[in-house]
Amino acid sequence: MRKKVVAGNWKMNLGFEEAEELIEELIDLLEKEDIKPDVIICPPYPYLEMASDYAQEARFKVGAQNICPFESGAYTGEVSASMLSSMEVTHCIIGHSERRKYFGEDDKMLTAKVNMALIHGITPIFCVGESLPERESEKHFEIVRRQVRHGLFHLDTNEFAKVIIAYEPVWAIGTGITASPAQAAEMHAYIRTLIVERYGEAPAEETIILYGGSCTSKNAAELFAQPGVDGGLVGGASLIADEFVAICKQA
Numbered sequence: 068m069r070k071k072v073v074a075g076n077w078k079m080n081l082g083f084e085e086a087e088e089l090i091e092e093l094i095d096l097l098e099k100e101d102i103k104p105d106v107i108i109c110p111p112y113p114y115l116e117m118a119s120d121y122a123q124e125a126r127f128k129v130g131a132q133n134i135c136p137f138e139s140g141a142y143t144g145e146v147s148a149s150m151l152s153s154m155e156v157t158h159c160i161i162g163h164s165e166r167r168k169y170f171g172e173d174d175k176m177l178t179a180k181v182n183m184a185l186i187h188g189i190t191p192i193f194c195v196g197e198s199l200p201e202r203e204s205e206k207h208f209e210i211v212r213r214q215v216r217h218g219l220f221h222l223d224t225n226e227f228a229k230v231i232i233a234y235e236p237v238w239a240i241g242t243g244i245t246a247s248p249a250q251a252a253e254m255h256a257y258i259r260t261l262i263v264e265r266y267g268e269a270p271a272e273e274t275i276i277l278y279g280g281s282c283t284s285k286n287a288a289e290l291f292a293q294p295g296v297d298g299g300l301v302g303g304a305s306l307i308a309d310e311f312v313a314i315c316k317q318a
C-alpha cells in the first residue's frame with residue numbers, strides 16, 4: 068500500500084521571519100489535526116537548517132528545492148547533497164519545470180542530481196510535465212515518457228524504489244488552472260505503465276506519484292481520490308498554513 072505524501076514547494080518566497088512564522092503555524096495546526104500523509108516542506112536553502120531544527124519535534128519532514136550535481140569543491144554558489152543531509156534534509160525536488168526553463172537544467176544534469184541525492188540518502192521528488200503547446204499538440208505522453216526515462220530509468224530497481232515522482236503539467240503551475248482529475252489520473256496511470264515496462268508490476272505499484280499544479284483545498288480531495296494519485300506537490304497554497312494543512316487533510 069503506497070503512502071500518501073503532500074509536499075509544499077515554497078519556491079523563492081518569504082523572508083526569514085515570515086518563514087519561521089509559517090513553520091510555527093504549521094506545527095500548531097498539524098498537531099491539532101489528524102493528518103494521514105507524510106508532510107514535507109521545501110523552504111529556500113537559507114531556511115533549511117531552521118526548518119529541520121523545528122522538524123525534529125514536528126509532524127513534517129524537510130526537503131530542498133535544488134541540489135548540486137557535484138560532490139564538493141570549486142562550484143561557487145552551489146549546495147551539495149552532503150551539506151543537505153548533514154542538516155537532516157530528507158527530500159529534494161529535482162527537475163522542476165522552473166529549473167528546466169530558467170536554469171537550463173537538461174536530462175544529463177538531472178540524472179546527475181538524482182544520483183547525487185540517492186548517494187547521500189536524500190529522496191528525490193522528480194518532477195515531470197508537459198507545457199501547454201505540448202499538450203495542445205497531443206505530445207504530452209511523449210514528453211513525460213522522455214522525462215521519466217531520461218531522468219530515472221538509468222537507476223536499478225533498488226535505487227528507483229527510493230524515488231518519488233511528481234506530475235506537474237507546466238500549464239497548471241501558478242495559473243489557477245488545475246488539471247482535471249481525469250487528466251491527472253490518466254497521466255499517473257501512463258507513468259505507471261512506463262514503470263511496469265522498465266521495472267515490473269511490483270515496483271510500479273509501490274512508486275509514489277504526486278500531482279502538482281494549482282492544487283488548493285478546493286480541488287485536492289477530488290484529485291487525491293483519483294486512482295494512482297498519491298498526494299500533491301503544492302506551490303502557492305503551501306505558503307498559507309491553514310490552506311496547506313487543509314490540503315494535507317484531504318490526502
Ligand code: 13P
Pocket residue numbers: 076163235239240241242243279280281282300301302303304
Ligand atoms: P502552484 O501550486 O503554485 O501551481 O505550484 C505548483 C508547483 O510548481 C509545485 O512544485
